[in-house]
Amino acid sequence: MAEDSGERDSVRLHPEEDADGGVRDGRAVHGDDVRVLEWVDGLPSGEDLIPLSQPLVSPELAAAFSIPPPDLKTMLDIHRATQHTICNLRRQQNPSKSSPAAAPPKPFSAADPKESSTSQKPSRCPDQGLESSSMETIAEIEGDSSSLPTENSAEDNSGRMPKRPRLVWTPQLHKRFVDVVAHLGIKNAVPKTIMQLMNVDGLTRENVASHLQKYRLYLKRMQGLSNDGPSSSDHLFASTPVPQSLQEQPMPYAVPTMIPMQVYGIPHHHAHGVVPVNNHLAGRLYNGFDSFQPYAHNDWSGGSKFASIVSNAHVSPNDNNRTGEKRKQ
DNA sequence: ATGAAAATAT
DNA sequence: GATATTTTCA
Numbered sequence: 001m002a003e004d005s006g007e008r009d010s011v012r013l014h015p016e017e018d019a020d021g022g023v024r025d026g027r028a029v030h031g032d033d034v035r036v037l038e039w040v041d042g043l044p045s046g047e048d049l050i051p052l053s054q055p056l057v058s059p060e061l062a063a064a065f066s067i068p069p070p071d072l073k074t075m076l077d078i079h080r081a082t083q084h085t086i087c088n089l090r091r092q093q094n095p096s097k098s099s100p101a102a103a104p105p106k107p108f109s110a111a112d113p114k115e116s117s118t119s120q121k122p123s124r125c126p127d128q129g130l131e132s133s134s135m136e137t138i139a140e141i142e143g144d145s146s147s148l149p150t151e152n153s154a155e156d157n158s159g160r161m162p163k164r165p166r167l168v169w170t171p172q173l174h175k176r177f178v179d180v181v182a183h184l185g186i187k188n189a190v191p192k193t194i195m196q197l198m199n200v201d202g203l204t205r206e207n208v209a210s211h212l213q214k215y216r217l218y219l220k221r222m223q224g225l226s227n228d229g230p231s232s233s234d235h236l237f238a239s240t241p242v243p244q245s246l247q248e249q250p251m252p253y254a255v256p257t258m259i260p261m262q263v264y265g266i267p268h269h270h271a272h273g274v275v276p277v278n279n280h281l282a283g284r285l286y287n288g289f290d291s292f293q294p295y296a297h298n299d300w301s302g303g304s305k306f307a308s309i310v311s312n313a314h315v316s317p318n319d320n321n322r323t324g325e326k327r328k329q
Numbered sequence: 330a331t332g333a334a335a336a337t338a339t
Numbered sequence: 340g341a342t343a344t345t346t347t348c349a
Contacts, residue, residue: 166338166344192330205330210344213332233342336346 136295137201141172167207171239176200176295177211182243186219199295219246 169177180197181189191209198208218237222230230238 163345169343190331206345209331210346213334214343216332236343332349334346334348337344339341339343 136199138167138173138203141170141176141200164202167203169211169236171236173200174211174236175240177208177215178240178243178246180295181212181215182245186246197294 176198177194180194184193184197189212191205191212194212195203195205195208215237218234219242222242
């Protein structure tokens with residue numbers, strides 16, 4: 001690591017500010033800043049907020065009244081919007097610093113002629129304690145800190161970011177992947193969405209896309225051998241059972257339900273097959289996850305120690321920006 | 330952005 | 340040589 005050129009817009013907190021009392025001691029700040037600080041100060045902390053993901057109406061009840069299930073993306077959007085707002089606020093507080101004047105939105109980019117639509121890149125703003133615990137490092141998911149690669153020693157002054165080490169899909173990671181895919185339903189499970197819901201720092205869309213490709217192949221191959229018989233080579237995929245919601249076609253459990261089939265005049269020999277009634281929601285209603293919320297904490301800590309080394313992204317102490325964060329939201 | 334195939338890395 | 344993951348391509 002070459003030492004910093006000294007000039008980082010490190011917002012130093014005064015000792016007094018560090019204590020939880022005098023945050024608004026703005027002797028060097030302008031009036032606007034004071035207002036903003038006061039506003040921010042008055043916000044409830046993340047712990048004080050009632051989780052949005054808690055449905056007031058049970059899924060069953062909602063289904064009975066034809067109320068569509070809450071969209072998961074909504075919560076994500078809220079989260080993102082919040083982050084965006086905070087970023088903007090901070091930007092207003094210190095607009096200068098690194099980019100004083102007419103700095104082109106695209107400082108330097110790879111010479112890829114294909115990469116043209118990458119213009120929109122909301123630079124990630126470093127968290128200042130507010131909701132900073134939502135994103136996890138892959139190594140953290142592994143629950144094994146010893147596997148942390150010493151550093152990405154591949155320093156590069158030339159502006160080229162060193163290729164990030166290849167991702168290893170450990171059972172923990174895969175589990176999370178499967179969970180998310182299951183919630184989305186196999187139809188809606190596309191790389192970008194999966195990536196977002198997995199909420200793993202350092203995980204790229206390409207990573208997910210690749211894994212998804214393989215996973216689909218696995219599922220297909222699985223159907224072929226109707227009798228469960230994961231090939232001996234499917235170590236990883238076999239480690240996490242395939243949720244029913246992903247198994248073949250949606251099962252009849254989503255059918256208007258609770259209403260005996262006789263009511264519909266359906267011959268009971270059909271009872272074992274798929275019933276042709278409103279099944280499009282099948283994958284989303286009763287797939288075994290009554291209240292799934294986008295991953296935010298380690299509630300999956302399975303403790304398995306496959307802990308293979310994931311040399312991927314780590315979060316630098318004071319800056320969530322990895323040099324070449326490709327994340328465009 | 331996505332899915333599939335080709336290319337690499339392990 | 341077989342797999343796992345990345346990169347390229349449509």
